[in-house]
Every structure is written in structure tokens, then in C-alpha cells.
Amino acid sequence: MKKFLMGSLLVAGCASESESPFIDGFDPPAPKSDEMQIVAPAVRNVAPGTDITMCAYIDTRVDVDTDVIAYHGYQSVLGGHHVILYSVAQQQAANAHECTEDDMINARYIAGSGADSPPAELPPGVVFRIPANTQLMVQTHWINATDKPIDGQGAFNLKVTSPKPEHQTAQLFTVVDTLFEVPVGNGHKTSTECTVGQAMNVFTMGAHMHYWGTHASITHTPAGGAGKMIYDHGWTEEDVFDPPRNNYPTTAPFKLAAGDKIKIDCTYNNTTGAPLPFPAEMCVAWQYAYPLTQEINCTDGNWPR
Known part of the structure; x- marks a missing residue:
């Protein structure tokens, strides 16, 4: 080798x-x-x-x-x-x-x-x-x-x-909706929610959609508390590769605790003339967080075992 x-x-x-x-x-x-x-x-x-x-x-x-x-x-x-x-x-x-x-x-x-x-x-x-x-x-x-x-x-x-010794290892944490299909037309919405399985400190957060996305929002609900929208952005073709991001300093990261919930809501305008299933279109909330040593993908509300 x-x-x-x-x-x-x-x-x-x-x-x-x-x-x-x-x-x-x-x-x-x-x-x-x-x-x-x-x-x-x-x-x-x-x-x-x-x-x-x-x-x-x-x-x-x-x-x-x-x-x-x-x-x-x-x-x-x-x-x-x-x-x-x-x-x-x-x-x-x-x-x-x-x-x-x-x-x-x-x-x-x-x-x-x-x-x-x-x-x-x-x-x-x-x-x-x-x-x-x-x-x-x-x-x-x-x-x-x-x-x-x-x-x-x-x-x-x-x-x-x-x-x-002082390095904190980070990984990717995603909340992904795969069980949807975007019909032709404007205004279709889809969403998925994930119950967080372990504590982590988020330093970057964003959404991911493809060319037919028009709006994305992310809501955080603390365990036993009320939900609060923490990410709310319109969507353009340029955002497919360079999405709006929430950035948090390590002195004040966005803290997630076990039992918290992260929800992603996505809206689309399908102009293709045919339905768009996953993965032709996507609805993802992604976070870079620490201390993590393994990528975590919470898919359709299921925390990985």
C-alpha cells in the first residue's frame, strides 16, 4: 500500500x-x-x-x-x-x-x-x-x-x-427526508423531524435542496420545551452549491441535547413537467458538530442505531 x-x-x-x-x-x-x-x-x-x-x-x-x-x-x-x-x-x-x-x-x-x-x-x-x-x-x-x-x-x-490534545473532532450530522415526491407546480411542502440521540455542539448549520427549492426552514425544539425557528431562508439555484449558513463560534456553539428535536421544512416550485422524487430533489438539514467521531444521518425521523 x-x-x-x-x-x-x-x-x-x-x-x-x-x-x-x-x-x-x-x-x-x-x-x-x-x-x-x-x-x-x-x-x-x-x-x-x-x-x-x-x-x-x-x-x-x-x-x-x-x-x-x-x-x-x-x-x-x-x-x-x-x-x-x-x-x-x-x-x-x-x-x-x-x-x-x-x-x-x-x-x-x-x-x-x-x-x-x-x-x-x-x-x-x-x-x-x-x-x-x-x-x-x-x-x-x-x-x-x-x-x-x-x-x-x-x-x-x-x-x-x-x-x-486541545483539538475537538467534528463530524457531519444530517436530518434527511426521503419519503416524498414533489408534484408539478408551485408551493408543495415536505418536512421531517429528528429526535437527537446525543449531545453535540453545532458550529455550522444549513439546508440542502436542489434547483426547484424555493424556501427552507429549520426548527429546534428543546426536550420538554417549545419550538423555535433558527434557520429561515429563501432558496435560489446559487444556494444549491453555496447555501445560506448559520455559523456559531466555539465560544458560543449551538448546543443540542439528547431528546431535542430538529425539524426541516422545504418548499418547491416544480417546473419540470413531471413529479420529482428523492434524490432528484432533496430536503436536508445539515450540521457540523463536535465532539463526534462518526457521521450521523437521521433519515425519515430515524436516529441511527
């Missing part, structure tokens, strides 16, 4: 030293001296009308625990919807395939972005940790709305440092 050090270029695939690891038109910047770059293999010939999420397992490891303190994700623009970097517990030979539920149960969030997303910097003392000797997996989502096959690719530049 290959190992890497900070500042090295990680390339999945068979590119020679003289051959670019990137597809035509995709050229993320080289990593800086305190960064490392993760490059996913190209996704080839995504057929017209296809909506597909790919998981690429990379045959590369970090040899020591490595803390990510900032990152910038890159994805080729044509058809690109998101790119997410995970470390995985159950390792496998390097390969790329359409993602399954087993892939996501296996994953620990490291970084995430969209084709037009800005760079992200974590608050001082908060990190996403890559455990030593764990495999990396890059998930990419592609929606080909053209009439021709397309190629796509994703990459990350990660600013990293050695772990320190």
Missing part, C-alpha cells in the same frame, strides 16, 4: 508521471506546502438523463492520524452536483462503483463541496480527523441534463496538521 506525507499529490488511477491526472477542462490548483491533494478517478461516459452517485475507493493511506483544519473541494462543472471525501472502516481494493447503502454506513466524513462551492475553514481548535491507516473514499454525484455523454472528476486540497 502506498503512503503519503503532507504536500504530496494523491492520484487514484493509472496516470504516468508525464500524464495529467485530470480530465480535459478540470484543473484544480496544486496543493500548498501545508496541504495535501486528493484526486478521484475520472467518471467516464455519464449517459444523458442519468442521475448517479459514484464511490471511488483510493488505494492510499495516511500513516499517522491527520487533522484537517481547512479544505477546498473541486468538481468539474458539467453535470457536477457534489463531491465528498470520507475515510472508511471496511476497506476494499481500489475501485469505483455506484454507491450503495453499505458504502455510506462504512463512511466517516472528512470534507464536502460542490462544483461552485467556496473553500471552508474550520473554527480554531475544531478538526475533521483522518485516522491513521484508513482508506479514503471520494463520493461524486452527477446529473447529466445534456443530450450527450459527459466525463467528470472531483478533487480536494486539504490543509492539515498533526493532532493536538
Whole structure:
């Protein structure tokens, strides 16, 4: 197995030293001296009308625990919807395939972005940790709305440092509605609510919808208390990749306790002429929170066991 050090270029695939690891038109910047770059293999010939999420397992490891303190994700623009970097517990030979539920149960969030997303910097003392000797997996989502096959690719530049005793490890916590279909027309609403299973400190909160979303709100209900809307935003196409965010300093994080409830409400205007099921459209509340060591996805009101 290959190992890497900070500042090295990680390339999945068979590119020679003289051959670019990137597809035509995709050229993320080289990593800086305190960064490392993760490059996913190209996704080839995504057929017209296809909506597909790919998981690429990379045959590369970090040899020591490595803390990510900032990152910038890159994805080729044509058809690109998101790119997410995970470390995985159950390792496998390097390969790329359409993602399954087993892939996501296996994953620990490291970084995430969209084709037009800005760079992200974590608050001082908060990190996403890559455990030593764990495999990396890059998930990419592609929606080909053209009439021709397309190629796509994703990459990350990660600013990293050695772990320190004062570092708080963060993870992604999502509240996801999958049991809906958006009919044609304006004003359809859907929502889901999650009862939180453990205490956490939230430092960033946002919503996620696709192109037909018009409004998203998030309500927090303390255990035994009254609900209060804490996120309330209209939605545009630009918000798909760069959504409005609530940011909280580590000196005053948004605290969630076991038994609290988080509810996401989404509104849509479906102009496609056909119903939009999940995942063509989405309704997600997402939070970056600490201290967590595993991604938590509360799907359709079900806290993971």
C-alpha cells in the first residue's frame, strides 16, 4: 500500500508521471506546502438523463492520524452536483462503483463541496480527523441534463496538521427526508423531524435542496420545551452549491441535547413537467458538530442505531 506525507499529490488511477491526472477542462490548483491533494478517478461516459452517485475507493493511506483544519473541494462543472471525501472502516481494493447503502454506513466524513462551492475553514481548535491507516473514499454525484455523454472528476486540497490534545473532532450530522415526491407546480411542502440521540455542539448549520427549492426552514425544539425557528431562508439555484449558513463560534456553539428535536421544512416550485422524487430533489438539514467521531444521518425521523 502506498503512503503519503503532507504536500504530496494523491492520484487514484493509472496516470504516468508525464500524464495529467485530470480530465480535459478540470484543473484544480496544486496543493500548498501545508496541504495535501486528493484526486478521484475520472467518471467516464455519464449517459444523458442519468442521475448517479459514484464511490471511488483510493488505494492510499495516511500513516499517522491527520487533522484537517481547512479544505477546498473541486468538481468539474458539467453535470457536477457534489463531491465528498470520507475515510472508511471496511476497506476494499481500489475501485469505483455506484454507491450503495453499505458504502455510506462504512463512511466517516472528512470534507464536502460542490462544483461552485467556496473553500471552508474550520473554527480554531475544531478538526475533521483522518485516522491513521484508513482508506479514503471520494463520493461524486452527477446529473447529466445534456443530450450527450459527459466525463467528470472531483478533487480536494486539504490543509492539515498533526493532532493536538486541545483539538475537538467534528463530524457531519444530517436530518434527511426521503419519503416524498414533489408534484408539478408551485408551493408543495415536505418536512421531517429528528429526535437527537446525543449531545453535540453545532458550529455550522444549513439546508440542502436542489434547483426547484424555493424556501427552507429549520426548527429546534428543546426536550420538554417549545419550538423555535433558527434557520429561515429563501432558496435560489446559487444556494444549491453555496447555501445560506448559520455559523456559531466555539465560544458560543449551538448546543443540542439528547431528546431535542430538529425539524426541516422545504418548499418547491416544480417546473419540470413531471413529479420529482428523492434524490432528484432533496430536503436536508445539515450540521457540523463536535465532539463526534462518526457521521450521523437521521433519515425519515430515524436516529441511527
